[in-house]
Amino acid sequence: xxxxxxxxxxxxxxxxxxxxxxxxxxxxxxxxxxxxxxxxxxxxxxxxxxxxxxxxxxxxxxxxxxxxxxxxxxxxxxxxxxxxxxxxxxxxxxxxxxxxxxxxxxxxxxxxxxxxxxxxxxxxxxxxxxxxxxxxxxxxxxxxxxxxxxxxxxxxxxxxxxxxxxxxxxxxxxxxxxxxxxxxxxxxxxxxxxxxxxxxxxxxxxxxxxxxxxxxxxxxxxxxxxxxxxxxxxxxxxxxxxxxxxxxxxxxxxxxxxxxxxxxxxxxxxxxxxxxxxxxxxxxxxxxxxxxxxxxxxxxxxxxxxxxxxxxxxxxxxxxxxxxxxxxxxxxxxxxxxx
Ligand code: NAD
Ligand code: TYD
Numbered sequence: 001x002x003x004x005x006x007x008x009x010x011x012x013x014x015x016x017x018x019x020x021x022x023x024x025x026x027x028x029x030x031x032x033x034x035x036x037x038x039x040x041x042x043x044x045x046x047x048x049x050x051x052x053x054x055x056x057x058x059x060x061x062x063x064x065x066x067x068x069x070x071x072x073x074x075x076x077x078x079x080x081x082x083x084x085x086x087x088x089x090x091x092x093x094x095x096x097x098x099x100x101x102x103x104x105x106x107x108x109x110x111x112x113x114x115x116x117x118x119x120x121x122x123x124x125x126x127x128x129x130x131x132x133x134x135x136x137x138x139x140x141x142x143x144x145x146x147x148x149x150x151x152x153x154x155x156x157x158x159x160x161x162x163x164x165x166x167x168x169x170x171x172x173x174x175x176x177x178x179x180x181x182x183x184x185x186x187x188x189x190x191x192x193x194x195x196x197x198x199x200x201x202x203x204x205x206x207x208x209x210x211x212x213x214x215x216x217x218x219x220x221x222x223x224x225x226x227x228x229x230x231x232x233x234x235x236x237x238x239x240x241x242x243x244x245x246x247x248x249x250x251x252x253x254x255x256x257x258x259x260x261x262x263x264x265x266x267x268x269x270x271x272x273x274x275x276x277x278x279x280x281x282x283x284x285x286x287x288x289x290x291x292x293x294x295x296x297x298x299x300x301x302x303x304x305x306x307x308x309x310x311x312x313x314x315x316x317x318x319x320x321x322x323x324x325x326x327x328x329x330x331x332x333x334x335x336x337x338x339x
Pocket of ligand 2: 086087179188189190191193205206207212213214249
């Protein structure tokens with residue numbers, strides 16, 4: 001049995017990833033290391049918390065001692081913990097630099113200390129900046145040109161990982177993925193915010209002209225890609241991950257409103273996000289050709305599945321909106337705090 005440390009496992013992608021590993025990758029046990037910020041929600045893992053191959057440690061990636069303690073005995077590391085929301089990084093970039101940049105340095109040093117065999121840095125397409133309408137999709141060769149404090153902090157982390165590979169021969173891989181959607185996403189991001197607002201007939205805020213383009217990928221496909229890179233990726237390499245599914249924000253919003261049976265009159269144009277990236281699109285041919293990964297789900301299949309999930313899990317959404325979810329840790333784990 002190989003032990004994997006997953007950081008940020010109580011977040012959106014991390015919780016989906018841990019469930020996928022427990023379900024489909026029987027050779028691994030998982031240590032979930034997460035600070036439980038506003039974005040961390042242990043209720044998302046309630047159905048697997050008693051699994052003998054799973055354990056949870058509450059801790060901060062900025063706390064080197066706590067990280068070291070949690071990483072002891074780990075064969076590999078999947079580093080997802082991050083501040084992840086662009087709008088928050090515009091309001092206050094401090095936590096983004098600390099968690100995303102300094103936290104990555106702490107993770108890298110601990111992983112070097114233990115000589116972990118494989119370390120995956122989970123990054124984002126946003127490090128490449130913005131595309132014009134007729135530009136080809138991003139490849140791994142594109143310049144890194146981040147435009148928000150969030151994407152600048154993720155880029156900085158990627159550069160640190162690269163430097164550890166070059167300087168120390170550190171066994172890292174970097175994945176850069178496009179926008180994810182699916183179950184357990186915090187309702188500050190476009191799709192869960194839209195579904196939640198529409199369900200209670202509240203306005204859907206659309207930034208600027210709504211003509212921005214994102215390349216959408218169902219979260220389970222992203223999680224499978226992370227596992228593919230962990231198991232088959234070539235050390236030191238970067239892999240783009242994308243859904244090959246570019247959608248204009250306004251078109252996506254209208255599709256979702258139709259699926260929800262809600263009127264387009266809920267659409268409310270609001271002030272644009274500063275330095276709002278116009279278009280992201282990923283060329284994922286490297287991971288597709290070299291590692292034989294490709295997405296299983298199209299938005300036509302997985303957007304309705306996602307709407308259904310939020311409809312059937314209104315308790316989860318309600319507990320996030322009310323803040324009730326933040327009490328879950330003390331209820332389930334007592335007040336034991338290891339980091
Ligand atoms: P999220 O915000 O839902 O979850 C982040 C998790 O990290 C939370 O559980 C939070 O408690 C934890 N965390 C934050 N600060 C921490 C700290 N200092 N120490 C320990 N844990 C901490 O994010 P997500 O959407 O699941 O994204 C996960 C990763 O994937 C991030 O690195 C993000 O940059 C990357 N990514 C996300 C997307 C997307 O569309 N959501 C796309 C590409 C890449
Ligand atoms: P978001 O989910 O924040 O992801 P990212 O900015 O990392 O791509 O936003 C997706 C797109 O939707 C982006 O172009 C910003 C836009 N958006 C809105 O128009 N209204 C909103 O309320 C939100 C949260 C996002």
